Amino acid sequence: MSQPSVDLRYRWCCETFQDGGNGVRVRLSSCGYGSRLVLARYLVACDGAASPIRRALGLASVRDAADARARWQGALVRLPGLRQRTPHAPAVQYYLINPRRMILGSLDGGDLWRVTFPLAGGEDLTAGEVRAIIAGALDCGTGSVEVLDTREWSGDAAVAESFRSGHVLLAGDAAHRMWPSGGHGMNTGLGDVANVGWKIEAVLRGWAPPALLDTYTTERRPTASAWCGGHGAITVPTSPCGPTRPWMTPNRPRSGTRSAGGSSAPASPSGRRSASSSASPTPTRR
Numbered sequence: 001m002s003q004p005s006v007d008l009r010y011r012w013c014c015e016t017f018q019d020g021g022n023g024v025r026v027r028l029s030s031c032g033y034g035s036r037l038v039l040a041r042y043l044v045a046c047d048g049a050a051s052p053i054r055r056a057l058g059l060a061s062v063r064d065a066a067d068a069r070a071r072w073q074g075a076l077v078r079l080p081g082l083r084q085r086t087p088h089a090p091a092v093q094y095y096l097i098n099p100r101r102m103i104l105g106s107l108d109g110g111d112l113w114r115v116t117f118p119l120a121g122g123e124d125l126t127a128g129e130v131r132a133i134i135a136g137a138l139d140c141g142t143g144s145v146e147v148l149d150t151r152e153w154s155g156d157a158a159v160a161e162s163f164r165s166g167h168v169l170l171a172g173d174a175a176h177r178m179w180p181s182g183g184h185g186m187n188t189g190l191g192d193v194a195n196v197g198w199k200i201e202a203v204l205r206g207w208a209p210p211a212l213l214d215t216y217t218t219e220r221r222p223t224a225s226a227w228c229g230g231h232g233a234i235t236v237p238t239s240p241c242g243p244t245r246p247w248m249t250p251n252r253p254r255s256g257t258r259s260a261g262g263s264s265a266p267a268s269p270s271g272r273r274s275a276s277s278s279a280s281p282t283p284t285r286r
């Protein structure tokens, strides 16, 4: 990436900052180049969801719903022959309508998949249990599921109480954490920097007062709040539910392609209809 106004430096870390007077003093360090003090009029913190800078400023993150921090199980798995055995159209992602509400994401177009599903309250699964659950959801034997890695993760939906403190402004995940569902995280972050970018320039060039920067929070926070659930955009499942439903037609080759999640899904051997697929993944709102 190259921009006349951007000096991109890799492997530098913001160690400390001090906001006072007409700007910010930022202490940077690098393994290769030592330490450096930078004086700037404004600091835009794009340091991610954990944002040490937001914490140092004492800006709270406001969570709209108490259950926003639901836990999920993630797994990297090899599912040999899944593509041949499913009666559904080839897809990048499959959303299973089963008790686990499992999501399968293709990693290589072949046998490698990323599997995620919500965990119940105190659930803490071993790799063997994850394997059995995936096999159960796919209606295949555990021998057809090779678990390469498992990780638990928790999503969040929270927005900083303010996107500005003095000469420091928050942008991206530092300002708002939201669920991956819907794909709004980075989009919202890009909206942030588009908004705050021209305003900082206006102030630096002297054709707008510093108070213009207060409109950054006013304009961007409601947008972030909306995607974080303030307008019901995302609700998070907290526990599995419902009866088990098979997904694959065991050992039966796929006969032709079908429309995504279409009603033409063939009945499973048990007589029940199997899951939905999504050739162009439709984001779920949780």
Ligand SMILES: Cc1cc2nc3c(=O)[nH]c(=O)nc-3n(C[C@H](O)[C@H](O)[C@H](O)COP(=O)(O)OP(=O)(O)OC[C@H]3O[C@@H](n4cnc5c(N)ncnc54)[C@H](O)[C@@H]3O)c2cc1C
Binding pocket: 012, 013, 014, 015, 046, 047, 048, 049, 052, 171, 172, 173, 174, 180, 182, 183, 184, 185, 186, 187, 188, 189
């Ligand atoms: C599974 C998943 C799927 C997603 N899908 C989508 C999608 O489809 N569409 C979408 O728009 N968004 C999506 N997102 C969200 C998106 O990835 C994030 O919103 C985006 O990456 C946030 O960018 P950021 O720059 O604000 O933070 P980050 O990407 O977290 O970057 C912050 C950076 O700051 C660095 N840093 C932290 N502290 C310091 C320090 N003291 N000094 C120097 N550097 C520091 C970190 O190392 C990191 O590199 C998804 C997220 C997940 C987890």
